[in-house]
């Protein structure tokens with residue numbers, strides 16, 4: 001049996017006061033799986049994703065991703081872990097406005113010191129396959145929402161991450177662009193990419209996910 | 225609490241870095257201003273004050289016998305006091321220059337109220353009080369006469385009139401071998417001009433038996449000497465003070481303007497919530513004034529504390545007590561800085577308050593145009609790690625802010641360059657003014673205070689001196705010096721002619737123009753002489769020395785603050801040297817050399833002694849202050865930069881979060897932030913250093929000219945390659961200093977939180 005890509009055991013995350021944002025969550029995701037996390041606003045979905053991406057640390061429990069205990073990583077180590085194993089896609093794209101589309105996509109590769117030529121080729125291929133090659137030298141400000149999210153996905157994939165994390169990838173898009181991104185993620189899943197996506201969008205979850213996880217008040221419940 | 229109060233309070237608390245920076249910069253500005261004022265007080269040639277306070281002697285008369293001459297014009301007299309010239313030995317037989325010891329019962333009296341700066345007055349015949357002008361001798365030190373009498377130093381005192389180099393009780397006269405002369409001190413109703421003093425002198429001489437007056441010294445000559453040195457310094461000190469103040473004001477202005485400018489969006493939101501423009505302006509002025517006031521108070525305290533040693537040194541120098549920075553100076557400095565803070569905050573807030581609310585809110589949004597993308601493309605091609613390239617391109621995205629940073633760094637670098645150059649010039653000028661590189665000086669055994677006619681009877685002894693010096697091992701070079709007053713038609717004050725036997729050019733004489741004299745009849749002169757004579761290099765002038773006319777062809781201008789003219793001894797044959805100055809070969813001990821030479825010269829005649837190392841407290845003070853001011857300026861520039869950088873990073877918190885989410889490590893973040901200012905630092909240094917040099921080249925000669933002096937180039941060319949390299953690194957150093965803290969802050973940003981902003 002293959003090792004899970006994600007393995008959360010008894011994870012609790014408390015912010016300053018009030019009930020914990022995550023409460024005793026355990027969860028495994030196997031390679032090639034695509035998991036959709038569903039739930040109302042404030043139920044802890046983003047918190048869960050942050051913990052998996054090593055952007056945040058749990059108060060209790062362990063988080064193992066791609067064979068690494070990420071809940072104990074320091075700042076530098078978690079950055080290195082992230083660029084090696086995780087691709088992140090956000091609701092509001094989070095593209096850097098002062099870099100071209102190509103440079104945005106290249107950035108994670110450059111941060112991890114990838115060979116220049118190879119990184120460029122790979123980025124060009126990604127842009128090509130995502131249908132945004134003609135915008136390579138444009139700045140993100142000029143692109144439509146759907147195009148920007150494609151750039152964000154390309155950037156997330158440039159280091160060939162074991163895991164793609166997407167937080168409301170269609171949340172800021174109109175229906176047409178949303179469909180666009182949905183097809184893209186679907187295709188990635190078909191190609192074998194492990195994906196965890198947080199969404200309110202039931203269609204997205206149905207189309208792209210092999211299973212869904214429901215979040216409510218910090219509790220995670222497996223659904224089918 | 226009112227809405228405005230809430231806004232102010234949260235503004236001060238949330239913008240903690242700016243609050244601290246405003247406070248620190250205000251503190252530095254007030255410190256610099258108070259220090260500058262301190263320099264001015266210190267340089268305001270307090271001779272007259274001290275002279276008045278000590279009731280200084282207008283005329284010091286040397287008498288052969290103890291007698292009192294009363295003249296009707298005198299308002300006060302003191303003396304007669306016994307005078308002795310004593311060659312003391314220190315511990316281990318160390319020979320000291322002769323001291324002119326005056327016997328008087330106490331430091332007070334109607335004339336020349338000598339001021340004790342340390343210890344107490346002598347109370348027993350074996351105690352002595354040292355005049356601190358020549359050198360400092362610690363209390364408890366023991367001095368021994370040739371006869372073996374031991375005197376203990378019990379205090380240090382100063383006579384502004386310069387009547388003695390040491391004092392003992394009258395009961396100690398016998399232990400010093402008896403009086404060699406007597407001293408009478410006079411104050412007159414009218415003694416403001418040389419003519420008045422001369423009339424007073426004539427009256428005193430007429431009232432005494434003929435031949436009993438050995439010489440007399442006017443207070444005007446004493447004052448000339450005391451003020452001469454300070455006069456050269458004053459303009460430089462003023463320049464320093466102004467520099468500190470200007471720099472401080474500049475940075476306070478940019479920091480405040482930048483801080484308020486960066487709050488435009490906040491202002492927009494406040495307006496959207498119904499805050500009036502007037503209310504906003506008030507809020508921001510108070511928000512800037514609160515920390516600035518705290519800083520100003522701290523700066524006032526610091527400035528006064530740092531000024532204490534400066535003033536203490538100056539007190540020492542002029543023998544005056546209790547020099548303080550007037551309370552109103554501190555008040556004006558603090559008030560001025562706070563006014564600048566309020567004014568800039570007011571102007572910047574007013575501008576922001578006038579912006580249309582929608583525009584103000586839009587400021588800093590992702591939709592705002594991004595500038596300098598070409599720089600980003602260019603930097604991406606550089607063969608440097610990506611974070612560094614990102615940092616390098618950053619300055620071009622915010623041209624206005626970058627310009628402000630550049631200004632801060634460039635002014636900092638210029639100020640440091642200027643200050644360093646000024647200090648170096650000062651040191652060299654000081655050296656050139658002293659014109660004393662000699663290691664050993666040979667003088668008559670009993671030099672009297674005046675170059676009187678009686679001295680020339682010793683001329684015979686002097687003939688043997690050059691041969692003895694020349695034969696003494698360890699002699700590298702030597703020359704003889706004779707000085708005599710000269711007059712010329714139309715000159716109100718007598719000037720001095722200095723005649724050299726041998727080559728004196730090694731002894732610190734610097735040419736401003738022309739050349740050194742080579743033949744009899746040729747002369748070089750300082751600017752004051754040339755000015756007084758209305759002469760130029762190349763002219764021939766006629767002066768009277770000892771009543772005889774002497775024609776001098778001026779072949780060069782020498783750097784000289786006194787009104788002297790320098791010639792070869794061959795020009796006036798009957799002027800035998802009164803002093804020989806000797807330079808020793810490397811490794812020759814001056815004391816041992818003097819001992820050996822004295823053995824050869826025999827007792828009673830001319831005596832050699834090591835040339836005392838002149839202590840120059842004023843110079844030490846100036847250097848200390850320069851260092852302090854330089855550090856302050858550096859710190860202030862770095863603070864200005866830090867402030868700008870913090871503003872910039874705060875704007876970019878979200879982008880930083882994205883970078884980190886994509887895997888940028890803390891070290892890469894630091895590299896990016898540092899790279900974003902290092903280029904500006906280099907450029908700032910490259911702009912600031914030449915500007916500082918230009919300023920030094922402009923200010924130093926101008927200041928010298930205001931003192932009637934022309935500077936030789938060698939006093940101006942103070943920037944060697946090493947110094948230049950060090951100064952050029954000042955720019956990047958400021959940048960690094962200012963960037964480290966914000967970079968560390970950027971590296972520690974919590975990614976998840978950063979991504980949640982906006």
Ligand SMILES: Nc1ncnc2c1ncn2[C@@H]1O[C@H](COP(=O)(O)OP(=O)(O)OP(=O)(O)O)[C@@H](O)[C@H]1O
Nearest residue numbers: 015016021039040041042043044045046047048977
């Ligand atoms: N940095 C933080 N500090 C304090 N509380 C936080 C922080 N981040 C999240 N929370 C709280 O934790 C809870 C879960 O937040 P989270 O962002 O995970 O919700 P979510 O499910 O992603 O909601 P949404 O669908 O609106 O994005 C919320 O109550 C939120 O207020």
Ligand SMILES: [Mg+2]
Nearest residue numbers: 045046047167
């Ligand atoms: Mg969320």
